[in-house]
Amino acid sequence: MNNYVKTYRGDGGRKKLPLFAKILYCLTALTFILHIISVFSEKFSDFFNRHISSVIRFLFANITDIIPFSLAEALILLIPVFVFLLIRYAVKNHCDSWRAVFTYMGSVLSIACLFYILFFWSFGVGYNTSTLDKRLDLERKAVSAEELYETALILADEVDAAAAEVTFRNMDFSIMPYGIDTLSEKLNSAYAKFSNENDFVSKLNSSLKPVMLSEAMSYTHITGVYTYFTGEANINVSFPDYTIPFTAAHELAHQRGIAREDEANFVAFLVCKQSDDPYIRYCAYMNMLDYILNALYSADPELYADILKILNDNVVYEMIAYSDFFEKYSDSVAGTLSGAVNDTYLKLNGTEGEKSYVIVVDLAVAYYNDK
Numbered sequence: 001m002n003n004y005v006k007t008y009r010g011d012g013g014r015k016k017l018p019l020f021a022k023i024l025y026c027l028t029a030l031t032f033i034l035h036i037i038s039v040f041s042e043k044f045s046d047f048f049n050r051h052i053s054s055v056i057r058f059l060f061a062n063i064t065d066i067i068p069f070s071l072a073e074a075l076i077l078l079i080p081v082f083v084f085l086l087i088r089y090a091v092k093n094h095c096d097s098w099r100a101v102f103t104y105m106g107s108v109l110s111i112a113c114l115f116y117i118l119f120f121w122s123f124g125v126g127y128n129t130s131t132l133d134k135r136l137d138l139e140r141k142a143v144s145a146e147e148l149y150e151t152a153l154i155l156a157d158e159v160d161a162a163a164a165e166v167t168f169r170n171m172d173f174s175i176m177p178y179g180i181d182t183l184s185e186k187l188n189s190a191y192a193k194f195s196n197e198n199d200f201v202s203k204l205n206s207s208l209k210p211v212m213l214s215e216a217m218s219y220t221h222i223t224g225v226y227t228y229f230t231g232e233a234n235i236n237v238s239f240p241d242y243t244i245p246f247t248a249a250h251e252l253a254h255q256r257g258i259a260r261e262d263e264a265n266f267v268a269f270l271v272c273k274q275s276d277d278p279y280i281r282y283c284a285y286m287n288m289l290d291y292i293l294n295a296l297y298s299a300d301p302e303l304y305a306d307i308l309k310i311l312n313d314n315v316v317y318e319m320i321a322y323s324d325f326f327e328k329y330s331d332s333v334a335g336t337l338s339g340a341v342n343d344t345y346l347k348l349n350g351t352e353g354e355k356s357y358v359i360v361v362d363l364a365v366a367y368y369n370d371k
Helices: 002-010 019-040 042-065 071-077 079-093 098-122 124-128 145-163 180-197 214-218 241-255 261-273 278-299 301-310 313-326 333-348 360-370
Strands: 208-210 224-227 232-235
Touching: 019 042, 019 098, 019 124, 042 098, 042 124, 071 079, 071 208, 071 232, 079 098, 098 124, 145 278, 145 301, 145 313, 145 360, 180 208, 180 241, 180 261, 180 278, 208 241, 224 241, 232 241, 241 261, 241 278, 261 278, 261 360, 278 301, 278 313, 278 360
Parallel strands: 208 232
Antiparallel strands: 224 232
16 A cells, blocks of 8 residues: 555656646637737728727726735735745745656746736737727828928927916926825726727726835836836836826826837827826926927937927926936936836837837827827
């Protein structure tokens, strides 16, 4: 009997791949097939994103909305604990044979596959949908320095007018006159209006999630992140006030199915500029002007200088204050690493990498040319 037990355990006969792992591997194979189809079919991607992914995003966002903190942040902080427990469990229960080891590794890998499944079904298909310029009927093309200058002139007028309704510290940042909860309400209201006019944006009501370790997050140069596996729009609240509404609207755009970074930026701009709140409107113009001016500086420094001369003094002080604020984070190793990881992730999903954030200027120029 003892010999039988020893042989039974030694050959790993009891260590079979569990049913949940087999199911996850089958779902992974199905998901991969659907992923390939989505790459080659915009119509399929549009349908899937609007009718299937939107439901999953809605469920995730509403489930995690009842939690008063960022579940994603908590899970990420607990990763070392999870890894320790997985290793400890493996040592105690799955090291009696090589078959047991590989079976356990197969189970762990299946859990990793779950994240791929959730990614595609809830969010990833959005990278293969129709582009935003087609949906908004804009003529997007390469832009010249003159077009950037003309767009900057328009935005300079708009941001100056909006600044009249904003409170500024003396030669410093503007002040957001409410907290994150109120900002959530105002942005949800603006998105409801935008969704009624643009059916490709999912209707949803959700709360922003401030990141507890925002100061540490600043060293990664990340101002916000949408976590598809929890459905949360996580916001770095240590950044200056005027960046927060725009960042929040950007992450809420992801939450509503806009995957590409330039498109999330532009939807954030359109949503914020039509808000009933003057500070959110100011942030829309201010952040888009910043993108345009950065592009203009690269294209023609003299035209860039001409725009600065006509800007409201408070707006210029805001820009200077941001440069001073960001200086201590600019050369961080964490920022370099996170940038490289994000760039790789975005390129794997068919975009231009981190450059995709700033090519929102093409959409802005097309928008104002159309107007």
